[in-house]
Amino acid sequence: MSTTPRRVYGIDLGTTYSAIAFVNEHGKAEIITNSDNDRVTPSVVFFEEDGNTIVGKIAKESAKTDPNRVVDFVKRQMSDKEWSFSVDGKTYKPEEISALILKRLAGDAKKTGEHDVVDVVITCPAYFGDLERQRTRQAGEIAGLNVIEILDEPVAAAINYGLNEDAKGKNVIVYDLGGGTFDVTVVSIGNDPDKNEISIVCTEGNHQLGGKDWDDRIVTHYAAEFQTQASSSTNLLEDQETAYDLRFNAETDKKTLSNKEKVTRKVSFEGDKAVVELPREKFDELTADLLGQTFALTDKVLEEAKTKGVTKIHAFLLVGGSTRMRQIKEKITERYGTTLGVTPVEFDVDEAVAKGAAKAGEIHILKGKIEEIAETVGGGDFNSLTDEQKKTVIEKVAEETGVEDYVLETTSKTEFKKVATKSYGIRALKGGQPIVRNLIIKQTPVPTEGSQIFGTAGPDADEIDLVVFMNNESEADAGIEVSEELGQAVFPLDGNLPAKAPIQITFKLDDQGSLTLVGLDQTHGKTITANFKSSGVMSAEEIKVAIEKSNELVVE
Numbered sequence: 023m024s025t026t027p028r029r030v031y032g033i034d035l036g037t038t039y040s041a042i043a044f045v046n047e048h049g050k051a052e053i054i055t056n057s058d059n060d061r062v063t064p065s066v067v068f069f070e071e072d073g074n075t076i077v078g079k080i081a082k083e084s085a086k087t088d089p090n091r092v093v094d095f096v097k098r099q100m101s102d103k104e105w106s107f108s109v110d111g112k113t114y115k116p117e118e119i120s121a122l123i124l125k126r127l128a129g130d131a132k133k134t135g136e137h138d139v140v141d142v143v144i145t146c147p148a149y150f151g152d153l154e155r156q157r158t159r160q161a162g163e164i165a166g167l168n169v170i171e172i173l174d175e176p177v178a179a180a181i182n183y184g185l186n187e188d189a190k191g192k193n194v195i196v197y198d199l200g201g202g203t204f205d206v207t208v209v210s211i212g213n214d215p216d217k218n219e220i221s222i223v224c225t226e227g228n229h230q231l232g233g234k235d236w237d238d239r240i241v242t243h244y245a246a247e248f249q250t251q252a253s254s255s256t257n258l259l260e261d262q263e264t265a266y267d268l269r270f271n272a273e274t275d276k277k278t279l280s281n282k283e284k285v286t287r288k289v290s291f292e293g294d295k296a297v298v299e300l301p302r303e304k305f306d307e308l309t310a311d312l313l314g315q316t317f318a319l320t321d322k323v324l325e326e327a328k329t330k331g332v333t334k335i336h337a338f339l340l341v342g343g344s345t346r347m348r349q350i351k352e353k354i355t356e357r358y359g360t361t362l363g364v365t366p367v368e369f370d371v372d373e374a375v376a377k378g379a380a381k382a383g384e385i386h387i388l389k390g391k392i393e394e395i396a397e398t399v400g401g402g403d404f405n406s407l408t409d410e411q412k413k414t415v416i417e418k419v420a421e422e423t424g425v426e427d428y429v430l431e432t433t434s435k436t437e438f439k440k441v442a443t444k445s446y447g448i449r450a451l452k453g454g455q456p457i458v459r460n461l462i463i464k465q466t467p468v469p470t471e472g473s474q475i476f477g478t479a480g481p482d483a484d485e486i487d488l489v490v491f492m493n494n495e496s497e498a499d500a501g502i503e504v505s506e507e508l509g510q511a512v513f514p515l516d517g518n519l520p521a522k523a524p525i526q527i528t529f530k531l532d533d534q535g536s537l538t539l540v541g542l543d544q545t546h547g548k549t550i551t552a553n554f555k556s557s558g559v560m561s562a563e564e565i566k567v568a569i570e571k572s573n574e575l576v577v578e
């Protein structure tokens with residue numbers, strides 16, 4: 023048995039908090055406690071003047087005194103191609119900031135034992151498109167990690183839940199309200215006793231909706247009450263330090279309201295004071311529309327599930343720190359309790375995603391190992407072997423990895439099936455109007471591909487140019503105004519084709535949500551490699567520079 027088998031880590035890179043987990047030799051996922059002795063680490067980065075970078079609790083506290091040197095909610099910027107943070111004459115893109123958070127988590131994990139922290143699965147909201155996923159992966163690369171998978175958060179939560187025996191045969195809805203994002207997903211867990219099959223049926227979400235928005239409503243309320251009580255014309259939110267302070271307190275008060283009926287907050291600014299009471303009913307009233315937005319998406323995903331034959335929901339899982347707010351559970355019970363016949367249950371609220379990611383990573387690595395040994399034992403894939411040969415493979419893998427036999431047996435039977443979380447297409451003309459023709463439709467099981475044949479514009483054309491878009495529409499044609507441009511795809515041609523020569527363009531979406539484009543010159547039967555990547559994604563050269571820049575910083 024190897025003394026230090028390579029361990030895979032699951033990382034929940036959250037908008038407000040992040041967590042890291044691994045799977046122990048008994049197949050159980052464990053969260054790693056950070057050096058502050060907490061199980062979650064605030065996703066906040068503080069750039070100290072001496073070049074040190076502090077990530078976590080102290081960084082969050084520093085936001086009050088040094089707001090210009092602190093970055094938080096960076097995950098919300100992953101889709102913004104223009105966003106960057108400047109400090110001490112340097113600028114950092116969202117993936118570079120995220121890399122610092124990952125470095126802190128990896129550093130904490132390394133401190134716990136003799137294992138190197140290299141192989142990781144990082145999670146992202148199901149709602150993330152190609153750009154945000156690539157950037158999340160690159161954040162890992164910049165942090166010096168080997169990202170074996172970018173996994174959707176609800177899939178991770180479902181894996182954490184679905185690998186339990188009593189989950190078999192159930193259709194589950196995962197309502198995941200985190201600090202900055204909301205995802206709602208219907209998952210179907212197969213009931214074949216010889217297999218562990220977890221399939222994503224459909225998923226919806228909003229990556230600009232999370233606990234932070236609930237905090238903001240409290241902040242606005244406190245500021246307005248301050249103005250009324252202090253008869254002040256000053257908007258205290260214009261003062262950055264005060265605004266940070268208020269936001270910090272608002273989050274604390276929100277959490278208090280999860281246990282108490284009412285909070286009282288003193289607000290003072292420039293000598294003026296106010297005392298604001300916030301009863302839970304008022305908080306619910308201030309945020310009712312936010313909850314309504316989550317319900318609209320929940321209704322939508324349930325409708326979509328029906329069209330896919332999933333009519334019965336057996337369990338309603340609450341995931342994400344924000345589901346601790348009392349009204350979430352209460353209102354979900356009110357709204358769905360009778361119609362679905364299920365009561366929402368909290369399931370590993372803060373830890374399900376990191377643990378599920380660790381399990382997915384472990385399964386990925388172990389299945390790879392099982393197949394590698396199966397090849398040497400029986401000259402084929404594991405499933406094609408005799409029972410005797412399978413047993414030998416499991417024993418050998420157990421010996422090599424230190425993982426127990428029964429864990430490997432379950433692993434060899436586990437399969438995850440995911441769906442496309444976005445539609446992807448190209449700009450086309452319909453009735454003279456520009457539209458997006460979707461080649462991959464949202465909610466289709468992945469990996470998937472879709473093709474269309476284009477004719478070359480004129481004789482001897484030397485390239486075909488396409489503009490690639492992404493949207494949330496489930497139809498073949500989507501409005502250009504509801505689609506987001508990902509970038510330009512250029513297919514170089516030989517230049518010896520007649521006009522209208524057929525070129526088949528295929529969009530391929532892999533099971534990690536990564537898009538590639540392939541062309542086929544049908545006249546010559548020749549494959550054309552497209553020069554395409556979502557604009558805003560760093561080039562290999564830029565990543566190298568980012569790694570050097572990141573290595574200059576000490577991360578604590």
Ligand code: AMP
Binds near residue numbers: 036038040277344371
């Ligand atoms: P996550 O992204 O899943 O870590 O969720 C973080 C969010 O959950 C933040 O907005 C927190 O303020 C919120 N949160 C954590 N604990 C509680 C609680 N007890 N009551 C209300 N919200 C909470």
